[in-house]
Amino acid sequence: MLKHESIETNAGLLIVLTLVAISIGGLVEIVPLFYIKGTVEDVRKEDGTQAVRPYTPLEQLGRDIYTREGCYNCHSQMVRPFRDEALRYGHYSLAAESQYDHPFQWGSKRTGPDLARLGGKYSDAWHVQHLVRPKSVVPESIMPNYPWLLKDELDISNVQAKLTALKGVGVPYSLTTQEYDANVKNFGEDVAKKLVIANAETLIAEQVERANYDGNPAKLSEMDALVAYLQVLGTMIDFKKHDAAEFIEFR
Numbered sequence: 001m002l003k004h005e006s007i008e009t010n011a012g013l014l015i016v017l018t019l020v021a022i023s024i025g026g027l028v029e030i031v032p033l034f035y036i037k038g039t040v041e042d043v044r045k046e047d048g049t050q051a052v053r054p055y056t057p058l059e060q061l062g063r064d065i066y067t068r069e070g071c072y073n074c075h076s077q078m079v080r081p082f083r084d085e086a087l088r089y090g091h092y093s094l095a096a097e098s099q100y101d102h103p104f105q106w107g108s109k110r111t112g113p114d115l116a117r118l119g120g121k122y123s124d125a126w127h128v129q130h131l132v133r134p135k136s137v138v139p140e141s142i143m144p145n146y147p148w149l150l151k152d153e154l155d156i157s158n159v160q161a162k163l164t165a166l167k168g169v170g171v172p173y174s175l176t177t178q179e180y181d182a183n184v185k186n187f188g189e190d191v192a193k194k195l196v197i198a199n200a201e202t203l204i205a206e207q208v209e210r211a212n213y214d215g216n217p218a219k220l221s222e223m224d225a226l227v228a229y230l231q232v233l234g235t236m237i238d239f240k241k242h243d244a245a246e247f248i249e250f251r
């Protein structure tokens with residue numbers, strides 16, 4: 001009988017047995033990946049286009065502010081597949097929903113509530129007031145004030161470089177007409193137009209003009225971008241149109 005002591009006192013044997021143990025673990029994790037179609041759900045709209053799209057340039061800049069301010073220190077963005085979570089937040093998060101997030105914001109710390117299904121829950125005006133001074137709408141809140149978001153102008157000078165960098169890691173923003181055409185096919189024309197890197201500044205101006213997130217049409221503030229981002233969270237897939245069983249094979 002091989003004693004544990006003899007393994008621990010024999011470096012060569014310990015290395016060999018460690019490698020065997022790691023290989024078994026590796027095989028169990030890696031081999032199944034060759035036999036499944038994919039690990040990211042292929043969620044489509046009724047017209048056959050992809051439900052989950054990359055963020056518009058404005059939403060993406062809002063996301064950068066979200067990470068800059070460290071919102072992830074208190075908020076997760078992942079509804080786990082448990083009953084209590086589904087009752088509180090809605091359908092559990094799919095991998096597809098964060099496929100364009102770099103870095104992802106799943107998180108594990110919930111000082112505040114999960115934000116994965118936040119979009120549409122409150123009005124833009126509520127978000128503005130809440131971010132400037134959370135206590136003004138939720139008196140017991142311990143969330144910090146972020147008044148500068150309303151005062152500071154949104155820096156859009158490097159937006160094209162940011163989108164190009166994201167493209168480099170696989171987010172389908174388009175630089176060439178070929179890439180644009182592929183986006184039309186995958187996401188539909190309306191969405192494809194919003195992913196053209198060369199038009200980023202115009203797209204930002206258009207989106208703010210349409211929605212006027214911060215309530216001040218004369219100014220493009222950091223608040224505009226952050227609220228645009230918060231309002232799109234979890235809204236891309238219409239779960240009412242999908243049968244829950246559809247996604248189970250990916251769990």
Ligand code: HEC
Nearest residue numbers: 066069070071073074111112113134138141142143144146
């Ligand atoms: C120190 C921890 C902390 C930080 C940092 C923080 N929050 Fe919060 N947040 C909370 C708490 C606690 C609540 C619940 C009370 C409330 O609604 O204010 C909350 C609530 C929220 C809500 C309402 C969610 C809901 O479903 O009712 C939103 C939206 C939100 N935070 C966004 C943000 C954003 C954006 C940032 C970064 C700019 C941020 N939070 C930073 C703690 C934090």
